[in-house]
Structures are given as structure tokens and as C-alpha cells.
Amino acid sequence: MSSLLIFLCGIRVAQGADYWPYFKLYMGINKYVKWDKVFNADIEVTYVIISKILGYFKMPFFALLFIFGLISVSLKTYTYYKYSPYPMLSLMYFFMPSYFFSDSGHIRQAVSIAFCLYSYQYIEQRKLLKFLICVFIGYYFHKTSLIFIPAYWITRLNLSTFSCFLIIIFAIIISPFKPYLIFENLFSNISSDLISEATGGFYSYRSLEGTGWGLNDIVKLIFITILLVNDKYICNTTTNPNYKMIRNLVVTYYFLFYSLRENSIFSIRLPTVYGDFWTILIAMIIKYSKNSYRIMIYYFLVVYIYLMSWRFWTNSVALGFDKMSTIFSENVDIKYFIPYEFINEN
Template sequence: MLHPVYYIILFIITFFSYLEISNNGLKATIKVPYIIICSLLIFLAGIRVAQGADYWPYYRIYLNINKYITWNKIFNADIEVSYALISKILGYFKMPFFLLLFIYALISISLKTYTYYKYSPYPMLSLIYFFMPNYFFSDCGHIRQAASIALCLFSYQYIEKRKLVKFLLCIFIGYYFHKTTLIFIPAYWIAKFKISTFNCILIVVFAILISPFKPYLIFENLFSNISSDIISEATGGFYSYRSLEGTGWGLNDFVKLIFLVILLLNDNYICKTTSDKNYMMIRNLIITHYFIYYSLRENSIFSIRLPAAYGDFWSILIAMIVKYCNKSYKYFYYYFFILYFYLMSWRMWPNSVHLGFDKMSNIFNENINIKKFIPQEFANDN
């Protein structure tokens, strides 16, 4: 099971989420605890040892970047530029690997939680969705994509304000954290589409119907006709995963369908009654997530990695549904989502042991040799 410390955090967030629901979303009542909890999550992600799916691969890459890659080769390394650059800077000052984890956690978690607080009517409820389980798999696991997704979330404010240059700047920076950021570019225009509830249903049904035809193979022709350096780099990742098959329909798909049904049942009512223009824009992004996810179901990597930036807006949309739905169902949906989060923590038990989150393993309670985590060999020294 998850270490008790993580459950204590979950209980605390749940308590404050109930307070904000009871106070009808008065953010002033939860601002200080919200900042404290977010800071704690950053701290725990930064000091962890042997926790997360990619911990040891990232650790070895950190050492190897300093050992084999010179400064003038950073943009040609087989890793995202941001990871190579941060690794080289930290290695130059002989900083331990933990600091790199902390920097990534600071970028990803702070940008995500800032966006939740800004746009969610119930930030604590959004924080629970983020914490269980994205925090463990993304921000304490696939840290490069977590940072890129955070920049996509952060860029939403420029979608709302229609500031295209600033939006594209966020995407450009996010690309150098993870190449999948490119798929979020259409979000700037998709968010403003006027899509009815019925058309949302048609979009999802269409995605399911075309999935057996493997629509992602269209990108083969696209990549072959584009010579841009950025696109050519993304091509490498595409061809690495194009042959992977999907895993079929499972529990994750069932849960996604339940969430989709909840959204569609309340969508028409919310669109007619709410004055929050961000609802429809964020709903459009979630429908886009479903379209990409289901249309790419024949590929196990594409269907998970590519729509991730859109899917993270569920953290905000869940709170919007609870806030703007018919008041008769407000607490019903709130308790349903809370139950889901706790069931998710139960389902995570096998994975938590495998990923090391059943222990509070960090730099303070592990008997580690600090020199092991500091680069000792440098490419420029040879």
C-alpha cells in the first residue's frame, strides 16, 4: 500500500476540499493550506530516492550526460534539450541528482497547481485528482512529460486571453521538455469552438469507429514531406512506437466512459446556466482528449502519451461539474469523485510497492553515499 504519509496528505486535502465545497468555493479559506500542501508535494518529489517508474534511468542519464556529452552537443543529444541542459549545469557545479528532481518538480507541480487555483472553482478538489494518481506516475515518474504538460496547462491563460504569441512560446519551451507538447498546438483554436453536447457525443463515437483503421499512420506521410528540424526530431519518437499494439479495453476505459457520461449528462444544463466561459473551453479540450485517446486505441503508447496534455484538464473540469451542475446533485457528484479517488489509491497498492511509494524513501532516511549521486566524470575534461 501507499506509505501512511501519502494517505495523511490525501486525508488533509479531502478535509479542505469539503470545507471549500461547504463555503461554495471561497478560495480565501483554503489559500494558505493549498500553498503549504503544494510546497510539500514539491519537496517530497525532490528528495525521493528509488521512487518512481523512471528514477534509475533518469539517474543514469544524468551521470552519462555529464560524462559523454559536451556543451556544444547539448542540442544534438538523444534526450530533450531541457534535461541535457539542466543536467550539464548541475553537473558543472557538482550538484547531486536530487536537485535535478527538485527542479523538475518545482516546474511541473507549481505550474499545474497555479493553474488549478486560478481556474478551478474548487482548487482542493482539483488537487485531489492531481494527487491521486498523476502525482505518482507523472511528477514522480515521467518527469519530462510532466513538465511539458504543466507548460500546456499554464498556457491556457493565453488561450483564454487570445494571446497567440505567448501561447506558442509556452509550447516552444514545453517542446524542449517533451516532444508530445506539439500536439497541444491546436488547443488554441479548439477551445473556442462552439460544440453542442450532441456533437460531443458524435466526436467520441467517430473516434471509436475510426480507431481500427489506425489513423496515426497518416503522420507517416506528413513527416516524410516536412523537413523542419523540430518535426524531424518528433519523427524519431513516432517511428519508435508506431508498431506497438493496444492492450484492448480494460478498467481504465470503463472509468473513462463513466467520467464521459457524467460530463455529457450535465453538459447541456451547465452550458445554459453557467456564466463561466472557461467551462466550455476546457470541456472542448477534454473532448479532444477523448477523441485522441479513442482514435489511437490501436497503439498503446500513442493513446496514453499523446492526449495527456488535454487529459490533465480533467482536474479543473471535475470541479466545474460539481460547482455548476444542478444543485440537487452537487454533493452526489462530490462524494462520487471522492470515492473514486480513494478507490484509485487502493488500486495503486500493487504499483506503489513496485514503484517504491510504499516506503518514505528519501535523502534523509536512506543510508546513501552522496558522491554516488554526483557526476564525477565530465566530457569536457577529456
């Protein structure tokens, strides 16, 4: 199944958020960016390097999509099979809708998140250097991976079920005060090139308004309820130490999401790397919860995925997925996607 998802990442045409902006970047990088300027191209260096290498060999844009899909989906799949008690269930949860929005949409952040997921094994093994290497590789795909650095210590917190509840409530309470603005003073006093690059997005999005409360929050509250209702029993009965560690990461997701609610970009994009651990945690909850809850949660998740698929259809039209246009479609000219203008490196 993972091979099919990777294949679809590479052959899609005009499908997914940012498809055409990524395509224009691919063409523009080969046309305007010299090799000695790859670190100054105002976009993550990995995208520039991969674009220039593929452009040098006159490879079409689909090759870049395939490479990003290969890295992202394979690393995520590896993590699911290593830590999820039901890896196929986790893969199904990932497929709808993360695969369409991230791996077939925001491909740079998708790869960045994949490296953070992959780095979890080094959190488990307490290998800080290898963990940081993974996170910083992810940083050069998308800067939001830096927010995952505290995960190394968050996983070791001995949080009770009630503490998790209080953390989420606290996040909701402080949300109107826009706590993310405290980083403004912090960033202004940082001279590190690495960190200062990451602040560019902060200043670009800091004034955006939140999206308000809606159906998405009802779904989140249901998942929070499922987590909290089963958490104490699982903590007392399971011998899997990864449950509590991954539970802490998911609680961190909810803390970041609700505390950043006043900003639509921060609340969605920044916590995503923590939220992607739900794919593993939901399988753990089904596996380790009481028998009386297990079947109910399983069927709820199946219905949720079905309803998500149904709801996604409205957005799929705008994102191009309803047409399922690929490189094999009759009206697709492969030559259009191959760079034909290159900057003079001399």
C-alpha cells in the same frame, strides 16, 4: 500542500517510473556530452543543460528532481487556483494518480504538460504568440507538447452536447483503422528540423499493440457520462466562459485516446496534456451542475480517488513508493548521486 509535493519530488530515492534511467542520463550527460553538443544528445535539450549546470557545481541528482518538480507542480497549481472553482479538489484529483506517474515518474513530460496548462491563460486572452512560446518551451522538455498547438482553436469551437457525444463515438469507430498511420506520409514530406525530431518517437512506437478494453475504460465511460449528462444544463446556465473551452479540451482528450486505441503508447502519452484539464473540469461540473447531481458527483469523485489510491498500491510496490525511501534514509549514500566523471571540454 504544493510545497510538500515539490519537496517530495526532490528527496525521493528509487521511486517512480524511469527513476534510474533518468539518474544514468544525469551521470552520462556530464561524462559524455560537451556543451557544443547539447542539441545533439538524443534527449530534450533542457534535461541536458540542467544536468550539465548542476553537474558543474557537483550537485546530486536530487537537485535535478527538485527543479523539475518545482517547475511542474508550481505551474499546475497556479493554473488550478486561477481556473478551478474548487482548487483544493483539483489538487487532490491531480495528486492521485497523476503526481506519482508524471511528476514523480515521467518528469520531462510532466513539466511539458505544466507549460501547456500554464499556456491556457493565453488561450483565454487570445494571445497567440505567448501561447506558442509556452508550448515551445514545453517542447524542449518533452516533444509531445506539440500536440497541444491546435488547442488554441479547439477551445473556440461551439460544440453542443450532442456534438461532443458524436465526436467520442466517431473516435471509437475509426480506432480499428489506426488513423495515426496517416501521419507517416505527412512526416516523410517534412524537412523542418523541429518537426523531424518529433517524428523519431512516432516511428519507434507506431507498431505497438493496443492494451484492449478493461477497467480503465469503464472508469472513463463513467466520467464521460458525468460530463455529457450535465453539459447541456451547465452550458445554458453558467456565466463562466472557461467551462466550454476546457470542456472542448477534455473532449479532445477522449477523441485522441479512443482514436489511438490500437497503439498503447500513442493512446496514453499523446492525449495526456488534454486529459490533465479534467482536474479543472471536474471541479467545474460539481460547481455548476444541478443541485440534485452536485452532491452525488462530489462523493463519487471522493470514492474514485480513494479506490484509485487503493488500486495504485499494487503498482506502488514496483515503483518503489511503498518504501518511501528518501535522501534522509540511513542506507542512502548521497555521494553516489553526485557526478564524479566529466568530459574534457577542451
